[in-house]
Amino acid sequence: MPHATMKGVPVFLQSLYHIVSDEGTDKLIYWSPDGDSFFVQEPDRFAREVLGKWFKHKNYSSFVRQLNNYGFHKILHLQQGSLRSNGTNDYHHYTHSEFRRDRLDLLGRIQRKNQSIPNDHPVSSSEVPDLPRATSIKKEDSALVGLVPANNISRDQLLETIMLEVGALKGCQKE
Structure with missing residues (x-):
């Protein structure tokens, strides 16, 4: 899905912002109520149905690797981190201090992590x-x-x- 590009902002971040904000993808990826994080519902289905439309792949692990490269953090919820699970928590929750709903202007502050440690x-x-x-x-x-x-x-x-x-x-x- 084409969208206007922002100078100096990596394509991955622009695409991510548009995917999360797109009402058409709300069943699989959407903003948190406060707009300070986002959820990916049914990651396998999200990869099959959404990733290929925005990226050159449908690999959820590659998507998560990119999130990590840009400093996003996965928020674990108590049930997801437990050894016993009821199996109903098929979602992932991510946050970044500069990735906010209705704040496209902050995307330019997000930088890819340095590859050297x-x-x-x-x-x-x-x-x-x-x-x-x-x-x-x-x-x-x-x-x-x-x-x-x-x-x-x-x-x-x-x-x-x-x-x-x-x-x-x-x-x-x-x-």
């Missing part, structure tokens, strides 16, 4: 006992990667995130 103070597995290195995560454990933001965070933020998730999982399992 800064080494100012990396967190290693020796500093945080019993945590697997990213390279040792098996495909079946890949859902765990979404629990920690992919951007560069401090050791304290990493530990806090992990502790919050562990607490939420424990609470969910007691129900």
